[in-house]
Each structure stands twice: as C-alpha cells, then as structure tokens.
Amino acid sequence: MTQHRIAVIAGDGIGKEVVPEGLRALDAAARKFGIDLRFDEFDFASCDYYAKHGQMMPDDWKDRIGGHDAIFFGAVGWPDTVPDHVSLWGSLLKFRREFDQYVNLRPCRLMPGVPSPLANRKPGDIDFYVVRENTEGEYSSVGGRMYEGTEREIVFQESVFSRKGVDRILKFAFDLAQRRPKKHLTSATKSNGISITMPYWDERVEAMAKSYPDVHWDKFHIDILTAHFVRHPDRFDVVVASNLFGDILSDLGPACTGTIAIAPSANINPERLYPSLFEPVHGSAPDIAGKGIANPIGQIWCGAMMLEHLGYAEAGAAVLAAIEKVLAAGPGHAPLTPDMGGKASTQDLGKAIADAL
Ligand code: NAD
Ligand code: IPM
Numbered sequence: 001m002t003q004h005r006i007a008v009i010a011g012d013g014i015g016k017e018v019v020p021e022g023l024r025a026l027d028a029a030a031r032k033f034g035i036d037l038r039f040d041e042f043d044f045a046s047c048d049y050y051a052k053h054g055q056m057m058p059d060d061w062k063d064r065i066g067g068h069d070a071i072f073f074g075a076v077g078w079p080d081t082v083p084d085h086v087s088l089w090g091s092l093l094k095f096r097r098e099f100d101q102y103v104n105l106r107p108c109r110l111m112p113g114v115p116s117p118l119a120n121r122k123p124g125d126i127d128f129y130v131v132r133e134n135t136e137g138e139y140s141s142v143g144g145r146m147y148e149g150t151e152r153e154i155v156f157q158e159s160v161f162s163r164k165g166v167d168r169i170l171k172f173a174f175d176l177a178q179r180r181p182k183k184h185l186t187s188a189t190k191s192n193g194i195s196i197t198m199p200y201w202d203e204r205v206e207a208m209a210k211s212y213p214d215v216h217w218d219k220f221h222i223d224i225l226t227a228h229f230v231r232h233p234d235r236f237d238v239v240v241a242s243n244l245f246g247d248i249l250s251d252l253g254p255a256c257t258g259t260i261a262i263a264p265s266a267n268i269n270p271e272r273l274y275p276s277l278f279e280p281v282h283g284s285a286p287d288i289a290g291k292g293i294a295n296p297i298g299q300i301w302c303g304a305m306m307l308e309h310l311g312y313a314e315a316g317a318a319v320l321a322a323i324e325k326v327l328a329a330g331p332g333h334a335p336l337t338p339d340m341g342g343k344a345s346t347q348d349l350g351k352a353i354a355d356a357l
C-alpha cells in the first residue's frame with residue numbers, strides 16, 4: 001500500500017480545534033477505504049511559533065514540508081500579537097507562492113439542513129466553484145512607502161498580472177467548466193474602472209474561450225457580480241476571478257449558503273511539482289477561539305478535497321456524503337454548531353461525521 005505523507009499545520013485560534021476533527025474524518029475514511037495516510041504535525045506557521053522564535057517559520061521550512069504529498073492546514077493569524085500582514089506573508093502566502101499553488105479552488109454549495117439567509121433557496125440552488133488566482137494580481141509585493149512621516153507621504157502597491165499567470169488560471173477554470181453539466185463560466189472583472197490590468201484580463205478570457213466552444217461564458221464587473229451572488233446564486237457554475245476578487249467572492253458565496261465555516265479550499269499546484277495545501281476558507285476566528293464551538297465542516301470538507309487530490313475520489317465523495325448525511329437531519333436533530341443555529345460543540349459535530357463514515 002502506498003503511504004501518503006501529510007504535513008499537518010493547525011496554525012492559530014480555531015485552527016487548533018477544527019484540524020483534529022478533520023483528522024478524525026480522514027482517519028475514518030482511511031480505515032474504510034484502506035488508505036495509508038501518515039500525519040506529520042508541525043508547530044510552525046503560527047503566531048505561537050512567532051512569539052518563541054521571532055519569525056513565523058524556521059529557515060528550513062521548505063525542506064521540512066516540501067517533500068510531503070499534501071499539506072493539511074487550519075488557519076493562521078492572531079492580530080492581537082502579530083500584525084496580520086506579518087503572520088500571513090510569513091506563512092500561508094509564502095506557501096502559496098513558493099509552492100506555486102496558483103489555483104485556489106473554492107466550492108460553494110447549499111447543503112441540506114442548513115438554512116440559507118436568502119429566502120426560498122433550497123439545496124441544489126447554490127452549487128458552484130470559485131476559481132481564484134492565487135499567486136499574483138492584487139496580492140503583490142511590488143510597492144513602497146515614500147516620504148514617510150511627512151505630509152508628502154505616499155504608499156503604493158502595484159497589481160501584477162502576467163500572461164502566464166492569467167492564462168493558467170483561466171485554463172484551469174475553463175477545463176473545470178467543460179467537465180460540469182452546465183458548462184458555464186463567469187469571469188469577474190472591473191475593466192470599466194481598472195483600466196489596464198482588467199481589460200487585459202478580459203482580453204485573455206476572450207482568447208481562452210475560443211478553445212472551449214462548448215463552454216458558455218459571461219463576465220460581470222465585480223460590483224454587480226456581488227449583487228448577483230445574492231440575488232441569483234443559482235445562475236453560477238464556475239466563477240473565475242483574480243486574487244482579491246476571488247477572495248471576496250469566496251466569503252460571499254459561502255455566506256449565502258448559511259455560514260462561511262463550511263467552505264473548504266484547495267490551494268493547488270496542478271503540475272504536482274510541489275505539495276498542494278488544503279485549508280478552510282475561514283480564518284482563526286479569535287472571537288470564538290477556545291470555546292469549542294467552531295464549525296469543523298470546512299476543515300473536514302478540505303479532507304475530502306485532499307483525498308480526491310491524492311487519487312481517492314471515492315473516499316473523498318464518501319466524506320462529503322457523510323457531511324451531507326449528518327446535516328440533512330436538519331435543525332433540532334443534527335448536531336449543528338452555533339453558526340448554523342444549533343448548540344453542538346466542534347467535537348459533537350466532528351464525531352457525528354466520522355461516525356457517519
Ligand atoms: P475569520 O474567518 O477568522 O472570522 C470571521 C467570522 O466568522 C468570525 O465571527 C468567526 O467567529 C466566524 N467563523 C470563522 N470560522 C468559523 C467556524 N469554523 N465556525 C464558526 N464561526 C466561524 O475572519 P477574520 O475575523 O477576518 O480573521 C481572523 C484572523 O484570521 C485574522 O488574523 C485573519 O488574517 C486570519 N485569516 C486567516 C485565514 C487563513 O488562514 N486562511 C483566512 C481568513 C482570515
Ligand atoms: C483566505 C484569506 C487570506 C487571503 C488572508 C488570510 C491573507 O482571507 O485564504 O481567503 O486573503 O487569501
């Protein structure tokens with residue numbers, strides 16, 4: 001049996017509470033499907049590590065996790081002790097860039113038994129993917145601060161869109177759309193206001209679409225697109241977006257499905273030159289950390305995506321089916337955490353899903 005080495009990084013806050021539930025589900029799936037997973041836990045990429053060492057990760061972090069088959073990640077950030085840009089650029093954003101995880105795949109699905117804040121929406125009505133560019137765009141390190149502390153002070157940060165970077169994320173998104181029954185792709189743009197990079201993005205979308213004659217596609221400026229997410233979430237299938245727009249859409253989409261806490265994400269290096277990283281969309285949630293009430297579903301669903309990535313599609317589907325089965329009992333019956341309107345603990349819900357497997 002092939003052994004798969006998984007680097008486990010819980011990070012900060014509720015990362016430390018939801019990761020064990022993700023591992024519980026992965027253990028159950030591994031037993032059921034005869035998969036050999038070896039978990040290696042690391043304490044770096046956390047603000048606790050920063051407090052001890054003055055940096056987020058050891059200098060040899062890449063050697064220590066670069067040879068793993070995947071990274072199972074919780075959340076990072078503790079703004080009371082470390083500024084967010086320091087903790088995030090010192091950990092998660094480094095992984096994304098240095099492991100060239102240029103695809104951030106974020107499914108968004110209204111699950112049975114979880115009430116949507118949108119009126120009259122039922123499971124099936126919301127079921128799409130946000131495909132977020134993950135290594136360039138608005139998240140750039142090109143910029144600076146000048147005339148610091150004077151009235152002439154200037155700060156600027158450039159957006160960077162490379163042809164290679166744009167084309168490869170568009171190709172991933174069109175390929176995905178082509179495999180979906182609806183074969184529909186929406187591009188997020190803002191080419192009316194952002195007059196250099198976004199018209200370029202549109203141009204590349206149009207060029208890429210020519211290779212996918214069977215995929216119907218459209219584009220919306222990001223402002224009205226957020227409105228359509230709320231008013232007509234049923235019309236979306238695959239939504240491709242730049243780094244920042246994708247970040248925003250991938251919180252808004254899951255919010256329309258009842259809670260951001262169920263949403264997973266896969267930070268993928270499709271060429272498999274580096275490990276891909278699986279983490280929930282949500283953060284470390286300092287407001288509820290330590291209370292044992294964080295919703296573990298985003299983390300558990302990440303486990304499903306990781307299994308699929310490792311070649312175990314059936315096991316991944318079983319984890320997702322277990323989540324759906326537990327939720328389907330509905331409010332009053334399912335062990336729902338407070339963000340879904342229930343009173344269950346992180347562990348109650350995690351155990352119920354592992355048992356359902
Ligand atoms: P957040 O996602 O941590 O929390 C936003 C809100 O959602 C909070 O009210 C929180 O309680 C709730 N929430 C989040 N996850 C939940 C869960 N699993 N169950 C129940 N409720 C949940 O976003 P934030 O408050 O903007 O950020 C907090 C910290 O996390 C910051 O340091 C931020 O930079 C960091 N962050 C990290 C990641 C990541 O590691 N991928 C993602 C987002 C934010
Ligand atoms: C996410 C997060 C990160 C991002 C932050 C924490 C840097 O919000 O994974 O969505 O903006 O990419």
Ligand code: MN
Nearest residue numbers: 247248251281
């Ligand atoms: Mn985000």
